[in-house]
Structures are given as structure tokens and as C-alpha cells.
Amino acid sequence: MRDMSRRQHRVLLVREWDEQLSGSGCCGRLGSEVTSVIDGDGEDPYACVRGDMERVGEVYRALRDRFDEDELEVTVVDPRNTVALLPAIWRDARRRGMSVTATLRQLNAATAACAVVVDGKVLTKVVDPARAVAEVEADLLARA
DSSP: OOOTTTOOHHHHHHOOOOOOOOOHHHHOOOOOHHHHHHSSSSOOOOOHHHHHHHHHHHHHHHHHHSSSSTTTEEEEHHHOHHHHHHHHHHHHHHHHHHOOOOOHHHHTTTTTTEEEEETHHHHHHOOOHHHHHHHHHHHHHTTT
């Protein structure tokens, strides 16, 4: 059972999903598989971000290996999903004690691909798993 006396930290890993989001809903999304059926032998429209997707996946696995689920909530979010991303960062940053100006800066920085956001603060945009884990550890230790 989770110890509710200590608040779980939230890490947001920002990376593009391999589908367009306009129109959303179950019938409006065009992912790599759908576009290949429509276009036949056409290029994967998301090939340019595939490397970032894989590197963020490596960061996710490294964080899950290092931290227990009750210590850290890790969520992968698309930078285009501002409806979920920006309010979450706003709440986390303000709870963290950041000023409105500092929080607005975090909102802007967090919409970049490969951002690692911990409790509302963008720690790094580097997708090296070891560095990301070290940055998260340092941030949590500094606030302990």
C-alpha cells in the first residue's frame, strides 16, 4: 500500500507520438500504420522524430529501473498535447514554490521534444538516460 504521507514526485517525459492529433478521437488519428496503408510505399511521416521517441523510451526505462513506482510517477506526453501538459506543469511548478514568471518560463521550455520535467521544472532536454537519471536524483535530493 502506498504511503500517502509523502507526495509522489511527477516526471513528465516530452516526446512526439507517431500520429497526428488534429481531429483526435478514434476516427481522426493518422498513425504510421494508417498512412502506410493509404500511401502504399510512401515515407513514414514520423521518421524524423523516431530517434527522439526511442531515446525518450530509454530514459523512461532508466527512470523505472532507478525509482520505485511509489517514489516517482513517470508520464510520457506529446508536446502538442497542451491541454494536458501545460496545466500539469503549472500546478506542479506552483506547488513547488516557483513564481508566476518562473512558471511561465517552464511552460515555454516544456513544450520542446525530449524535455524531462520534474515537479514542474524542466531539468534537461538531453535524452541521455544516465544524465536524465542523475538530473532527477540531484533535483529530488536538493529538495529533500
